[in-house]
Amino acid sequence: VPLMSEKSTVAERRCTIADVALAACVSVPTVSKVLNNQNGVAKATRERVQQVIVELGYVSSRAARSLRNGQTGVVDLVVLRLDSPYIFEIIAGVEEGLSRAGLRMALTVTHDKLQRERRWLETVIDRATDGAILVLAHGQSDRLDALAQHGVPFVVVDHRGGLGAQVPSVGATNWAGARSATEYLLSLGHRRIALISGPPSYECSHDREEGYRAALQAAGLPVHPAYIRPGEFVYDTGLVETTALLDLPEPPTAVFAGSDLQAMGVYAAARARGLLVPHDLSVVGFDDVPMSATANPPLTTVRQPLADMGLVATSMLLRLLNDEPLDSMGMVLPTSLVYRDSCAPPREG
Amino acid sequence: VPLMSEKSTVAERRCTIADVALAACVSVPTVSKVLNNQNGVAKATRERVQQVIVELGYVSSRAARSLRNGQTGVVDLVVLRLDSPYIFEIIAGVEEGLSRAGLRMALTVTHDKLQRERRWLETVIDRATDGAILVLAHGQSDRLDALAQHGVPFVVVDHRGGLGAQVPSVGATNWAGARSATEYLLSLGHRRIALISGPPSYECSHDREEGYRAALQAAGLPVHPAYIRPGEFVYDTGLVETTALLDLPEPPTAVFAGSDLQAMGVYAAARARGLLVPHDLSVVGFDDVPMSATANPPLTTVRQPLADMGLVATSMLLRLLNDEPLDSMGMVLPTSLVYRDSCAPPREG
DNA sequence: CTGAAAGCGCTTACAG
DNA sequence: CTGAAAGCGCTTACAG
Numbered sequence: 049v050p051l052m053s054e055k056s057t058v059a060e061r062r063c064t065i066a067d068v069a070l071a072a073c074v075s076v077p078t079v080s081k082v083l084n085n086q087n088g089v090a091k092a093t094r095e096r097v098q099q100v101i102v103e104l105g106y107v108s109s110r111a112a113r114s115l116r117n118g119q120t121g122v123v124d125l126v127v128l129r130l131d132s133p134y135i136f137e138i139i140a141g142v143e144e145g146l147s148r149a150g151l152r153m154a155l156t157v158t159h160d161k162l163q164r165e166r167r168w169l170e171t172v173i174d175r176a177t178d179g180a181i182l183v184l185a186h187g188q189s190d191r192l193d194a195l196a197q198h199g200v201p202f203v204v205v206d207h208r209g210g211l212g213a214q215v216p217s218v219g220a221t222n223w224a225g226a227r228s229a230t231e232y233l234l235s236l237g238h239r240r241i242a243l244i245s246g247p248p249s250y251e252c253s254h255d256r257e258e259g260y261r262a263a264l265q266a267a268g269l270p271v272h273p274a275y276i277r278p279g280e281f282v283y284d285t286g287l288v289e290t291t292a293l294l295d296l297p298e299p300p301t302a303v304f305a306g307s308d309l310q311a312m313g314v315y316a317a318a319r320a321r322g323l324l325v326p327h328d329l330s331v332v333g334f335d336d337v338p339m340s341a342t343a344n345p346p347l348t349t350v351r352q353p354l355a356d357m358g359l360v361a362t363s364m365l366l367r368l369l370n371d372e373p374l375d376s377m378g379m380v381l382p383t384s385l386v387y388r389d390s391c392a393p394p395r396e397g
Numbered sequence: 398v399p400l401m402s403e404k405s406t407v408a409e410r411r412c413t414i415a416d417v418a419l420a421a422c423v424s425v426p427t428v429s430k431v432l433n434n435q436n437g438v439a440k441a442t443r444e445r446v447q448q449v450i451v452e453l454g455y456v457s458s459r460a461a462r463s464l465r466n467g468q469t470g471v472v473d474l475v476v477l478r479l480d481s482p483y484i485f486e487i488i489a490g491v492e493e494g495l496s497r498a499g500l501r502m503a504l505t506v507t508h509d510k511l512q513r514e515r516r517w518l519e520t521v522i523d524r525a526t527d528g529a530i531l532v533l534a535h536g537q538s539d540r541l542d543a544l545a546q547h548g549v550p551f552v553v554v555d556h557r558g559g560l561g562a563q564v565p566s567v568g569a570t571n572w573a574g575a576r577s578a579t580e581y582l583l584s585l586g587h588r589r590i591a592l593i594s595g596p597p598s599y600e601c602s603h604d605r606e607e608g609y610r611a612a613l614q615a616a617g618l619p620v621h622p623a624y625i626r627p628g629e630f631v632y633d634t635g636l637v638e639t640t641a642l643l644d645l646p647e648p649p650t651a652v653f654a655g656s657d658l659q660a661m662g663v664y665a666a667a668r669a670r671g672l673l674v675p676h677d678l679s680v681v682g683f684d685d686v687p688m689s690a691t692a693n694p695p696l697t698t699v700r701q702p703l704a705d706m707g708l709v710a711t712s713m714l715l716r717l718l719n720d721e722p723l724d725s726m727g728m729v730l731p732t733s734l735v736y737r738d739s740c741a742p743p744r745e746g
Numbered sequence: 747c748t749g750a751a752a753g754c755g756c757t758t759a760c761a762g
Numbered sequence: 763c764t765g766a767a768a769g770c771g772c773t774t775a776c777a778g
Contacts (some may be wrong), residue, residue: 062524071747079758090763097538110525111463112755115770120460120469121525122503130489133482140479143506147513152520154471154501157492164496171501175411176459176470282690312691319693334769338480340630342661344668344693413771424749429773439747461771464754751774755770762764 057253063106069260072100083108089339105169111136122152124172124180128160132309133280133337135183138205141358151178165191173198179365181358186210186249201368203361203392208375209251218361218379225350226259226304229332232348232385233302234267237393238330242275242288242300244289244310253278256306256334281306286313294321298306301394302330308340311347326392336386344387400621412455421449424699432457445601449740471501472714473521473529477509481630481658482686483703490707494676498715500527514540522547528714530707535559545723550717552710558600565717567710567728571601574699574732575608575653578681581697581734582651586742587679591624591649593638593659602627605655605683624649628659643670645714650743651679656688660739677743687737695737702730 065083069076074097078152081089082097091099100106114120125142127135139155146153154177158164169191172180179201185192186208192215195202203216211217242258245252261271274296279285288303290313293300305311311333318329325331325345333340333349340347360379367374414432423446430438431446438446449455463469466626474491476484488504495502503526507513518540521529528550534541535557536609541564544551552565560566582590592609595602610620623645635654642649643666654660660682667678674680674694682689682698689696709728716723 057437062755066755076755077757077765078763081764085755088763093763097719103502105748107519109464110520110523110754111460111467112770113757114460115458115755115772118448118460118770121520130485131493133485133688136479136482136485140502143479143504144674147506150516152505154504155492155500155504155652157489157496167499170456171459172471174456174459176501308557309691312588312693316691316695339688342658342665344661344664346665414773415771425771426773427747428750430748433773437747442747442765458771461754462773464756464771465773469756750777752774752776754772754774757768757770759768761766 053194060307062109063104064181064228065106065108068097068100068104068106072097073103090188092238106133117188118175119176120176121150122177124153124154124168124177125183126156126158126168126185127183128158128182130157130366132307133283133339134307134309134335135181135347137337138183138358139336142362143358143364144355145359145366149362163275169194172200179369181205181365184208190324203364203368205357205361206252208249208330209254214377216374216377218357218364218381219252220352220357220381221383222255223262224384225352226256227263228259228332228383228385229304230260230269233264233330233332233391234269235325236391238300239269239394240272240275240298240300241302242277242290242293243306243315244286244303245276245278246281246306248278250314254308258305263354275300279310281309283309283313286310287316288313289329290314290317291320294318300329302332302383302391304332304334306334308335308337308343308349311349315343326390328395330391330394331350332339332385332391333361340386341388343388343390348388348390349386351384351386353383357381369394411455411458414455414457417446417449417455420453421446421657456563461712464498469525469527470499471503471526472711473503473505473526474532475505475507475517475529475534476532477507479506481656482688483656483658483684486686486703487532491711492707492710493704494715497644497701498711499539518543521549528718530554530607530710530714533557534578545675545700550714552713552717554710555601555617557598563726565713565723565726567706567713567729567730569612569701569706570732571604572608572611573653574701575605576612576736577608577734578683578699578731579609579612580616582653582679582681582740583612583618583652585679585740587649588618588652588743589621589624589647589649590653591626591639591642593635593652593654593663594625594627594629595655597627602655609653618635630656630658631728634660635659636665637662637665639663640669641671643667649678651681653681653683654743655683657682657684657686657692657696657698659683660689660698661692664692675739679740679743681734681740689735690737692739694739697737698735699734700733702732706730710712 065079069079082094143153156168183205185204202378207217277289303314320323322331333347336349336351341350414428418428431443492502505517531553534553547560556566626638652663668672672678682696685698685700689698
């Protein structure tokens with residue numbers, strides 16, 4: 049019964065810098081100097097104060113410090129949804145970066161809803177935040193303008209497009225990643241390669257489709273429009289579109305999915321038809337979320353260094369916070385193809 | 398080029414309540430009253446002030462308010478690691494609950510490291526936080542004592558055991574969940590059912606093993622020690638232990654895994670042996686993380702209402718913050734068996 | 747209905 | 763080396 053009862057009885061007032069000063073028989077500014085390791089305190093005084101600080105278990109109030117120096121020690125990470133492993137990788141990267149810098153991460157989910165976004169903006173603008181990292185923002189958003197207007201530093205991760213050249217951002221090589229995935233499938237002997245893509249409004253969807261087209265064209269192959277299936281970056285899109293693909297008179301022998309989640313949907317569609325991956329159908333994903341390594345079979349996929357993207361975004365933000373210049377407004381991290389067990393040569397020639 | 402250039406040139410001072418007062422030709426306290434919807438302001442005055450507030454785009458400073466009323470508007474969510482879908486479900490629940498209450502969520506990862514934990518404690522104790530939600534804390538932790546001592550309200554989700562009866566916590570019915578999963582396998586005709594479990598030091602591991610034993614004993618079946626395999630709640634444990642299990646002279650026909658991640662490892666071990674799930678080996682998981690619904694095949698699993706657990710923890714914390722009494726110090730949410738495609742009757746009778 | 751005064755806990759010049 | 767004074771932006775009694 050110790051814990052909570054203690055808590056309720058010991059409703060003692062918080063120990064402040066004034067209490068320390070009193071106990072150490074010095075003035076408040078002197079304690080402040082000791083706390084902040086500033087010069088101008090006699091050695092003996094300093095030691096006495098330090099001892100009192102320990103004895104009293106004094107910890108300075110963040111709120112008071114914030115009010116004085118205008119820094120809150122918290123950075124906002126703003127995401128649309130908390131529904132995919134993709135976002136969690138980025139979160140982990142940002143948390144790590146912020147933690148190293150001694151900053152806290154406030155996580156906000158907007159659900160792409162105006163109301164939540166407004167409320168978030170209020171929070172940010174009331175100076176509860178030193179800066180912000182926005183995932184999947186689009187350039188048209190009022191948000192960005194509002195942030196800029198209020199002088200809140202921010203950087204965008206994996207933007208949806210339409211960003212001004214002056215907006216700090218970090219992304220990945222979507223085009224190159226899609227191209228190399230397609231080339232790999234080609235090298236295995238596939239000629240009928242379908243693409244399941246993301247929302248057409250996203251720049252990354254567009255870039256990946258271009259990479260896919262480029263690989264086919266370089267191989268002298270036509271791009272079959274029925275093989276290109278846009279959708280959302282979710283499981284259902286993978287399932288539905290692959291089912292439709294398999295109903296084609298000439299079904300593809302390989303599917304390149306725009307996300308690993310979609311790729312799991314491709315697996316499901318294949319299973320429903322009694323098709324074995326990779327024997328009957330080859331599959332490549334995009335992202336390389338942790339789940340892909342443990343999928344059945346393990347998924348060959350284009351790795352986006354999501355955690356690193358979060359780390360880089362954090363570094364950029366830290367420079368902004370320190371008024372240091374950025375080496376480049378846009379940072380693009382390389383993707384890489386991770387070979388696992390979901391691809392094989394096509395069955396029939 | 399508009400965004401960032403604006404930002405750097407418009408280095409104007411922040412608009413304060415004094416600016417509003419000046420512009421509206423009233424005193425600062427009057428503006429404060431308008432802001433907080435308090436009585437004692439003439440209608441005309443109120444309207445004038447409100448208009449100025451809008452014109453100037455005034456937003457009150459959180460730091461100043463915090464210093465006055467002692468509330469920061471942020472709650473800490475403390476987790477060990479950011480490495481499993483399990484934790485993300487809880488995070489989503491807590492975020493939702495906090496967001497509804499108009500509070501922000503600061504996410505901290507301790508990595509189970511003392512240093513990080515210390516640093517986190519400093520943060521919490523410097524009053525940068527109104528309260529905390531701890532996931533997978535254990536009773537022995539200094540943390541809990543430190544929090545209680547400093548009067549920081551907190552609640553523990555899915556504790557590892559050893560918690561005092563006076564510590565607010567939320568968990569799930571581990572025993573019942575394990576029992577019903579085992580019963581289900583039994584009802585399918587399985588007699589050789591293995592259990593892959595979590596770390597023996599975790600209370601939940603213990604409870605689940607007891608549930609498993611209870612089901613076997615109720616069916617008049619012996620508990621085969623070689624069929625009980627403790628480990629970590631990760632993929633590798635599932636893979637390694639299942640491989641060992643399949644090497645037994647009498648291998649099990651069904652595996653009940655302590656987590657869905659482990660279950661994916663079971664899938665992999667089966668695949669490596671050319672065994673088909675569920676035809677050759679039945680598998681039940683624990684958690685029901687989103688991945689399990691899209692696994693290949695979709696995983697039958699014991700659902701823990703993880704997001705709801707986060708939601709409930711948040712509600713409890715909010716009551717604590719408002720000095721309201723808790724209905725119960727411990728809240729235990731029901732698990733439920735989710736039937737999917739990873740179980741079938743055993744092949745041989 | 748309105749505003750002068752005090753204070754939340756700290757830090758930063760500045761005077762001694 | 764030490765401390766009195768002012769101020770960060772707000773809110774809460776309190777007097778008029």
